[in-house]
Amino acid sequence: MDTVIYIRWSSAEQGKGSSLERQREDCRRHAARKGWNVVDQMVDDGVSAFKGRHSSVGELGRFMSAVEAGAYPDGVVLLTEKLDRLSRESAKTVFSWMLRVTELGVIVATVEGDRQYSRTNMDMPAIIEVIVKAQLANEESEKKASRLSAAWASKRGRLERGEELVLTRRAPAWLTVAGTPPRFEVVAERAAVVRRIFEETVAGMGKHHIARNLNQDGVAPFGRAEGWHSSYIQKILKSPAVLGEYQPGQKPRGEVRREVGEAIPNYYPKVIDSDLHANAMRSMAGRQRQVAGRGRRLVNLFAGLAVCGSCGSRMTFRGKGLKRRADGSMVSEDYLICDGYQRGLGCDSGHHFNYPLWESGILDAILLDAMEDRHFASPEALRPLEIELAERIRRRAADKERSGNAMALHVDTGRPEAKAMWLSLAEMVDEHDVAISELRRRVKDARGAVSPEEHRRRIFALRDTLEDDDEQVRFETRSRIMEAAHELIASMAFRSSPNFVEITTKGAVVMHLTYEEWAGQKGIVCSKWMPQ
Numbered sequence: 001m002d003t004v005i006y007i008r009w010s011s012a013e014q015g016k017g018s019s020l021e022r023q024r025e026d027c028r029r030h031a032a033r034k035g036w037n038v039v040d041q042m043v044d045d046g047v048s049a050f051k052g053r054h055s056s057v058g059e060l061g062r063f064m065s066a067v068e069a070g071a072y073p074d075g076v077v078l079l080t081e082k083l084d085r086l087s088r089e090s091a092k093t094v095f096s097w098m099l100r101v102t103e104l105g106v107i108v109a110t111v112e113g114d115r116q117y118s119r120t121n122m123d124m125p126a127i128i129e130v131i132v133k134a135q136l137a138n139e140e141s142e143k144k145a146s147r148l149s150a151a152w153a154s155k156r157g158r159l160e161r162g163e164e165l166v167l168t169r170r171a172p173a174w175l176t177v178a179g180t181p182p183r184f185e186v187v188a189e190r191a192a193v194v195r196r197i198f199e200e201t202v203a204g205m206g207k208h209h210i211a212r213n214l215n216q217d218g219v220a221p222f223g224r225a226e227g228w229h230s231s232y233i234q235k236i237l238k239s240p241a242v243l244g245e246y247q248p249g250q251k252p253r254g255e256v257r258r259e260v261g262e263a264i265p266n267y268y269p270k271v272i273d274s275d276l277h278a279n280a281m282r283s284m285a286g287r288q289r290q291v292a293g294r295g296r297r298l299v300n301l302f303a304g305l306a307v308c309g310s311c312g313s314r315m316t317f318r319g320k321g322l323k324r325r326a327d328g329s330m331v332s333e334d335y336l337i338c339d340g341y342q343r344g345l346g347c348d349s350g351h352h353f354n355y356p357l358w359e360s361g362i363l364d365a366i367l368l369d370a371m372e373d374r375h376f377a378s379p380e381a382l383r384p385l386e387i388e389l390a391e392r393i394r395r396r397a398a399d400k401e402r403s404g405n406a407m408a409l410h411v412d413t414g415r416p417e418a419k420a421m422w423l424s425l426a427e428m429v430d431e432h433d434v435a436i437s438e439l440r441r442r443v444k445d446a447r448g449a450v451s452p453e454e455h456r457r458r459i460f461a462l463r464d465t466l467e468d469d470d471e472q473v474r475f476e477t478r479s480r481i482m483e484a485a486h487e488l489i490a491s492m493a494f495r496s497s498p499n500f501v502e503i504t505t506k507g508a509v510v511m512h513l514t515y516e517e518w519a520g521q522k523g524i525v526c527s528k529w530m531p532q
Contacts, residue, residue, distance in 0.1 A: 001107070003036040003077040006060060008044040008085045023081045030111045036077055060086065067104050074105035082112035096383070098122070099390035122394060172241040173222035174271055184269055191271040193219060197236055198272050201280040207233040208318075208342065216344040227345050237284065243277055244270040299334065301359060301482045302492060306336060309495035309502065310349040313340030317355065332356045336494060351496030357515075358501065361524025362492075363463065363481070365511050366503070370484040371459050382446040389439040396432035399425050 005027040009019040020043065031038050042059035066072060078101070080086055086108070087094045098117060101108060108117040115129075166182040174190035177183070193214070200210050207230040214221075214228040221228050240247050246267035299319055306315035320333040334355040340347035403425035410418035465477045490506045500514040513526045 001034075001036050001075055001077050002039045002073060003031050003079050003109075004063065004072070005031070005038060005041045006044075006063070006078055006080045006085065007042065008060075008080075023085070026081055026111050027079050030109075030114075031077075031079060036079070064101065064104075067101070067106060072106075075107060076105070077107045077109050077116075079109045079111070082110050083115075096387050099394075100383075100386045103386065103390040103393060119390075119393065120397070167246075172239065172268065175241075175268060186269050186271060190222060193222075194236060194242060194271050195276070197233055198242075198276050198280045201237060202276065202283050204283060207231075207237070212342065212344045227343055229343070237280065241268050242270070242272050243274065244268045300336075300355070301478060301485060302336075302362070303482075305486060305489055305492045307491070307493055308338035308340060308347060308349055309493035311338065311340045311345075311347040313338050313345070313347060315339065315353070315494050316342055318342075318352075319355075338494075349496045351494075351499070353494055353501075358513075358524065361513055361515075361526070362501065362503070364524070365513055365526040365528070366485060366488060366505075367459055367463065367481070368456065369505065369509075370488040371455075371462070371481070372484070382443065385439060385443050385446055389436065389443055392432060392436050392439060396429060396436065399428045399432065403429060 005024065007020060007023040007027070009023075024041070028038060042063055044059050063078070067076070078086075083094075087097060098108065099122070102117060102119040102122055105119070109115065166177060166184065169177045169182065171177055171184060174187050174194050175184045176187055178185050196214075197210055200213065205213070210233050211228040211230045219228070222232070225232070236242070240263055244266050245263040247263045300317040302315070303317065304314075307313065308315060315336040316339040318335055318337055323331055323333050325331055332354065335352040336355055336358070337352050338347050338349050339345075341350045403422055406418050406422035406425060409415065410422055462477060462480070465473050466481075468474050468477070488505050489503055491502075491504045493502045495502065498514070500512055503511040503513065505511075509528055509530055511526055511528045513524050516523065516525050
């Protein structure tokens with residue numbers, strides 16, 4: 001049988017150890033003993049199964065999508081070291097997931113206990129086993145999280161009482177930790193760079209301008225980055241650590257860090273004074289008021305895809321909104337520009353690609369290929385239907401077996417009650433078949449499956465909502481289209497000469513999009529082909 005090995009560990013420290021090699025070798029030896037053919041291996045590196053992100057955005061989630069798309073044959077084996085590698089969520093969630101994956105034809109196998117779970121053997125003992133193991137794993141994770149939170153709460157309490165304490169050897173880039181007991185020390189050269197950033201901000205320079213100055217002056221960046229980035233300038237300007245403050249916080253794995261309690265003063269050595277900081281904040285606020293009102297836009301659909309065709313740097317989005325021309329018309333000044341050119345890293349390709357024009361042209365070229373049925377699926381409706389379908393199929397199989405037993409008993413003994421039981425159960429099986437057929441139709445609908453013509457119509461309707469008056473509708477539409485574009489496109493290179501974009505899809509289709517003007521018109525023209 002074709003087998004996919006799944007490996008997971010929840011922290012970077014585990015990955016540095018033997019976790020990968022142990023899980024991989026244990027699974028490969030197990031597959032060899034069974035005579036299974038290993039066709040793929042998935043690794044979720046540093047991904048916790050306690051919050052379930054591995055099953056949505058990790059490799060396990062991508063495997064489920066591939067199974068649903070028919071990329072693996074019925075009966076494919078998903079092999080892992082033990083059940084809690086697949087999930088440490090609640091027992092109810094784990095059981096629902098197992099029903100869903102086995103109903104799709106996957107056989108879940110574990111090295112530990114030499115267990116296999118499939119749609120044909122999810123009987124009561126197997127169900128109880130899954131629930132008990134899942135509950136134990138979930139409780140273990142809950143206790144570990146609680147212990148860690150309590151330890152950090154104790155340290156925060158000591159700091160708030162004024163004790164001198166270095167919580168962790170991780171420190172801002174302009175500080176280092178040395179000595180016994182450990183203490184923070186200022187790295188003078190880096191502290192001088194921090195002061196320069198604040199002084200140039202007070203002088204009216206923006207973060208892009210400051211980053212460009214630092215790069216052109218040959219100032220070494222903090223860390224391993226290739227040159228200074230405007231985002232890092234912003235991070236320094238917003239950091240309370242420059243004033244010596246430490247803001248306690250919590251960051252559950254896979255979630256956004258949130259502040260806990262008040263900031264603790266004088267935890268770090270100060271590297272700028274309060275007046276310089278206040279003046280820099282006033283200067284930033286003045287510039288932000290000039291560009292206010294942009295809202296929740298998800299402005300750049302091609303972030304992470306678009307690169308410069310000359311130097312390979314990412315194309316960065318610069319947005320200045322609408323500008324009124326001399327004739328009274330309005331023109332967008334949102335554009336893409338090479339980050340290497342923008343930051344003074346040596347690229348000479350400084351062409352500004354008008355973003356709205358190129359977004360429209362690129363979507364014209366890719367949208368029908370990018371948007372699939374699953375992008376129109378309704379996850380909140382799909383999950384309960386899949387669970388209901390799996391349960392109905394399980395009940396049908398059980399009633400079918402009981403019907404066969406009752407028929408055999410009637411044939412052997414001629415007992416009338418056995419015949420009545422047989423006929424009653426046969427009728428129940430027929431009812432199951434009708435219900436299963438209807439549930440499969442509803443599952444298909446919830447997965448977004450429609451005819452090709454209806455699919456085209458709904459894509460055109462979706463395209464219209466890119467400019468919807470409702471900000472939330474616009475954001476949700478742009479999010480869906482961005483996800484689909486990233487799944488379709490392998491590379492996207494912007495070339496200033498002769499002003500065109502080259503796109504290669506993951507299916508190896510090449511597209512050339514060129515800006516052209518003709519008969520008083522202008523726009524993006526696309527040609528596509530499949531290389532031989």
